[in-house]
Amino acid sequence: MTTHPLLSALIPLVDDLSRDLPAQERYRRLLQALRELLPCDATALLRLDGDRLVPLAIDGLSPDTLGRHFLIAEHPRLAALLERSEPTRFAADCPLPDPYDGLIQGHGAHLEVHDCLGCPLYLDEQPWGVLTLDALDPARFAGADLDMLAGFASLAAATVKAAQRIDTLARRAENEELRAEAYREAAGASPAGSGDMVGHSAAHRRLLKEIELVGGSELTVLIHGETGVGKELVARALHAASARAARPLVSLNCAALPDNLVESELFGHVRGAFSGALTERRGKFALADGGTLFLDEIGELPLAAQAKLLRVLQGGQLQRIGAEQEVHVDVRVIAATNRDLAEEVRAGRFRADLYHRLGVYPLHVPPLRERGRDVLLLAGRFLEQNRARLGLRGLRLAADAQAALLAHDWPGNVRELEHLISRAALKALAGTHERPRIVTLDATHLELSPPAPPETPVPVSDPAGPVGDLRSAVDRLQREAIAAALERTGHNWAAAARELGLDRANLQRLAKRLGLR
Structure with missing residues (x-):
C-alpha cells in the first residue's frame, strides 16, 4: 500500500x-x-x-x-x-x-x-x-x-x-534563580537585545550565553576586546536583557571628550559654573537615571575624572559642577575598552580601585578571526544593507570572494568587514556599463591582500661591519620587533604578545629590560 x-x-x-x-x-x-x-x-x-x-x-x-x-x-x-x-x-x-x-x-x-x-x-x-x-x-x-x-x-x-x-x-534549568524573570515567553525570542549580533560560531554562542547570564543582574560589566569587534552592540544587548530595558540607555565615548569637558559631560553643571556655562546642563548620569550608562573607551578617562566616577559608582551620589548640593542617581554602568586596563593600572594611568569597581563582571568580545564562518553571516548582513542602499535587486558574493573573506585575518574586525563590503559594492557597480539588477562581488572587488608568506630569516649583517657584540645585536633586533608589533596593534600589549608568540607578562618584562617601558 x-x-x-x-x-x-x-x-x-x-x-x-x-x-x-x-x-x-x-x-x-x-x-x-x-x-x-x-x-x-x-x-x-x-x-x-x-x-x-x-x-x-x-x-x-x-x-x-x-x-x-x-x-x-x-x-x-x-x-x-x-x-x-x-x-x-x-x-x-x-x-x-x-x-x-x-x-x-x-x-x-x-x-x-x-x-x-x-x-x-x-x-x-x-x-x-x-x-x-x-x-x-x-x-x-x-x-x-x-x-x-x-x-x-x-x-x-x-x-x-x-x-x-x-x-x-533547558535555560531555566541552568539558571532558574538568576534568570527566571529575564526569560522571554514570546515565541521565538532571541537572547534579549541580541538581534543585531550575528553569528553561529562557538565563540559567539559563548558570548551570547554570558550576556544572558549577567544581563538580568545589576552587576557592573567591563567589556573588553579589540577595536571594531562590536562592544557597543554587546552593551545594548546587556541593557535589553536587564530589568532596565524600558529605561534609557545613554552612551558616552570617553575618547572623544576634551579633558576640560569630561566632568560636565558626566555630571553636568549649573549656569555660570565656568566660562561659557550659559545654561544649566544635565550630565550623562542624570540622563541615564533609572537606566544604563555605557562608557565607551573608559581607558581614556583622565585620572581626575576617574576619582569622581568612582565616588558615583560607590554611593550613587554626584555633584554637578558649580552646584552646592549632591543628587542621587540610580544608574547601572557598563564600560568598554580596547586597552589592557590591568597594565594601565600598573603604569599609573588608571586607578586600581576604579578598575576593580568596573570589572565586577569582565566580558570578552572575541575578534572576528576567532569566529570562523561567522564572517560570511556578517557579510550577508552588510550585503543586504548595501543592496537596499544602492537600490539593487540582488547583491551577492562569488565563491572566490567567500574564500577570500574566510582567509583574511581581519585586524579591524567587524568594522573592517562592514567598510570593505560597502567599498566593494560601489566598485562592482562602477565596473558595469549599465545598472544591473543583480550585482556579484568577486575577490577582485574586495582587494584583500593574500595571506602573508612565512617570515624569512633576518639576514645576518655583514661580519666585516662594526655591529658590536652579539648580545647588543640581539637586543636591537628584539627592540625593533617589539616596537613594530606595538605600533601595528595600537600599543595593545596583549595583541602584540599574541603576534610575537610570547606570553604577555614575558613580553612586558623583556620590554622593560630593553628600555621600551
Missing part, C-alpha cells in the same frame, strides 16, 4: 517532536522534509522580528543568507506571504523582486528565481514567520498542492514550538 507523500514527510517530524534535539537540527530536518515533499532548489525558515524577517535555517541558499535581515517594507513578496493566512504561489512573470535573487547556490550565472512558493506560520494564533520554497525552473510549482503545503505548515509550527519549549526549559 502506497503512503501519501504528505504522510511520508510528516511521520519523521512527528516522531521528532518527542525527541530532545537542538533547535538547528529540528529546523534542518524540517526543511529537508519540505524539499522531499515539494522538490525545489532552495527552502528557508524565517522568523518574524518586528519589521523584519530573520532566517533561522536555510537549505540550498548561500551561507551569507543566514546573516541577512529582510525588512518587510523592502521585500513585497515576503510582505504578501504574511498578509495571507494560506500558502501563496507567485506567477513566474510576477514583477515583484524576489529576496533570494542571486542567492541560490550552484547555478552559476543563472541568478534570478523564477518560481516562488511560501506560507505563513502561526503560533498561538499569532504570526510567527514564514516558510519559503524557490526554484529556478519557472514551472516547478505549477502542479503544487497548496493544501498539502498548508498541512505541512501546521506541523512546522508545532516543530518550532517544540524547539522553543525545550530551549526555554
Whole structure:
C-alpha cells in the first residue's frame, strides 16, 4: 500500500517532536522534509522580528543568507506571504523582486528565481514567520498542492514550538534563580537585545550565553576586546536583557571628550559654573537615571575624572559642577575598552580601585578571526544593507570572494568587514556599463591582500661591519620587533604578545629590560 507523500514527510517530524534535539537540527530536518515533499532548489525558515524577517535555517541558499535581515517594507513578496493566512504561489512573470535573487547556490550565472512558493506560520494564533520554497525552473510549482503545503505548515509550527519549549526549559534549568524573570515567553525570542549580533560560531554562542547570564543582574560589566569587534552592540544587548530595558540607555565615548569637558559631560553643571556655562546642563548620569550608562573607551578617562566616577559608582551620589548640593542617581554602568586596563593600572594611568569597581563582571568580545564562518553571516548582513542602499535587486558574493573573506585575518574586525563590503559594492557597480539588477562581488572587488608568506630569516649583517657584540645585536633586533608589533596593534600589549608568540607578562618584562617601558 502506497503512503501519501504528505504522510511520508510528516511521520519523521512527528516522531521528532518527542525527541530532545537542538533547535538547528529540528529546523534542518524540517526543511529537508519540505524539499522531499515539494522538490525545489532552495527552502528557508524565517522568523518574524518586528519589521523584519530573520532566517533561522536555510537549505540550498548561500551561507551569507543566514546573516541577512529582510525588512518587510523592502521585500513585497515576503510582505504578501504574511498578509495571507494560506500558502501563496507567485506567477513566474510576477514583477515583484524576489529576496533570494542571486542567492541560490550552484547555478552559476543563472541568478534570478523564477518560481516562488511560501506560507505563513502561526503560533498561538499569532504570526510567527514564514516558510519559503524557490526554484529556478519557472514551472516547478505549477502542479503544487497548496493544501498539502498548508498541512505541512501546521506541523512546522508545532516543530518550532517544540524547539522553543525545550530551549526555554533547558535555560531555566541552568539558571532558574538568576534568570527566571529575564526569560522571554514570546515565541521565538532571541537572547534579549541580541538581534543585531550575528553569528553561529562557538565563540559567539559563548558570548551570547554570558550576556544572558549577567544581563538580568545589576552587576557592573567591563567589556573588553579589540577595536571594531562590536562592544557597543554587546552593551545594548546587556541593557535589553536587564530589568532596565524600558529605561534609557545613554552612551558616552570617553575618547572623544576634551579633558576640560569630561566632568560636565558626566555630571553636568549649573549656569555660570565656568566660562561659557550659559545654561544649566544635565550630565550623562542624570540622563541615564533609572537606566544604563555605557562608557565607551573608559581607558581614556583622565585620572581626575576617574576619582569622581568612582565616588558615583560607590554611593550613587554626584555633584554637578558649580552646584552646592549632591543628587542621587540610580544608574547601572557598563564600560568598554580596547586597552589592557590591568597594565594601565600598573603604569599609573588608571586607578586600581576604579578598575576593580568596573570589572565586577569582565566580558570578552572575541575578534572576528576567532569566529570562523561567522564572517560570511556578517557579510550577508552588510550585503543586504548595501543592496537596499544602492537600490539593487540582488547583491551577492562569488565563491572566490567567500574564500577570500574566510582567509583574511581581519585586524579591524567587524568594522573592517562592514567598510570593505560597502567599498566593494560601489566598485562592482562602477565596473558595469549599465545598472544591473543583480550585482556579484568577486575577490577582485574586495582587494584583500593574500595571506602573508612565512617570515624569512633576518639576514645576518655583514661580519666585516662594526655591529658590536652579539648580545647588543640581539637586543636591537628584539627592540625593533617589539616596537613594530606595538605600533601595528595600537600599543595593545596583549595583541602584540599574541603576534610575537610570547606570553604577555614575558613580553612586558623583556620590554622593560630593553628600555621600551
